[in-house]
Amino acid sequence: MLDILNDDLSKKGEDPVHFDSDCREGICGTCSLFINGRPHGPEEEITVCQLHMRSFNDGDTITIEPWRASAFPVIKDLVVDRSAFDRIIQAGGYTSVNTGGVPDANAIPIPKEAADLAMDAAACIGCGACVAACKNASAMLFVSAKVSQMALLPQGKVEAERRVKAMVAQMEEEGFGACTNTGACEAECPKGISLANIARMNREYYAAALFSND
Numbered sequence: 001m002l003d004i005l006n007d008d009l010s011k012k013g014e015d016p017v018h019f020d021s022d023c024r025e026g027i028c029g030t031c032s033l034f035i036n037g038r039p040h041g042p043e044e045e046i047t048v049c050q051l052h053m054r055s056f057n058d059g060d061t062i063t064i065e066p067w068r069a070s071a072f073p074v075i076k077d078l079v080v081d082r083s084a085f086d087r088i089i090q091a092g093g094y095t096s097v098n099t100g101g102v103p104d105a106n107a108i109p110i111p112k113e114a115a116d117l118a119m120d121a122a123a124c125i126g127c128g129a130c131v132a133a134c135k136n137a138s139a140m141l142f143v144s145a146k147v148s149q150m151a152l153l154p155q156g157k158v159e160a161e162r163r164v165k166a167m168v169a170q171m172e173e174e175g176f177g178a179c180t181n182t183g184a185c186e187a188e189c190p191k192g193i194s195l196a197n198i199a200r201m202n203r204e205y206y207a208a209a210l211f212s213n214d
Contacts, residue, residue, distance in 0.1 A: 115152075132188075137176055
């Protein structure tokens with residue numbers, strides 16, 4: 001519908017509405033918008049590009065807004081700068097692995113529960129809905145998902161202490177708010193990322209602060 005709107009505006013010689021989109025399959029998260037007061041719109045666990053017009057009634061007024069957070073400055077119209085997330089991930093750094101041939105899939109035994117939780121955390125697409133939904137514009141759900149996906153696996157243990165401290169420090173530097181456990185982030189996340197990741201990140205952070213040599 002935004003494409004149709006922009007086609008009409010272009011035909012009239014007017015500036016089209018600027019918005020982000022890419023995959024249109026609910027994978028990349030760049031389509032992030034507030035639709036009628038909710039991140040990604042009224043449906044559960046989908047992104048804006050998966051929100052069909054049949055979700056609305058004929059004659060409805062649809063209000064579309066960009067994310068509202070000081071850490072996500074508006075560039076133009078519906079486009080915001082979410083590079084703060086990129087800098088948090090960059091702060092997490094690398095994961096040490098041995099070079100050489102491809103290891104056997106069963107070379108490092110990983111409990112199924114840990115593998116499942118790590119995969120669930122890795123499902124985060126970094127769209128920023130958690131920040132947009134939070135009254136404090138907190139990025140705790142995003143950061144905790146990125147910490148958890150590595151902290152749960154043996155491959156992520158080598159740099160675990162440095163990683164969590166660096167990512168939390170970068171999150172604070174970017175100006176995101178504090179978490180007050182209202183749960184709005186989990187409720188609006190298009191991938192259903194669990195609040196349990198925040199608890200796990202807090203444990204990782206406090207352990208790193210107490211016992212690391214950094």
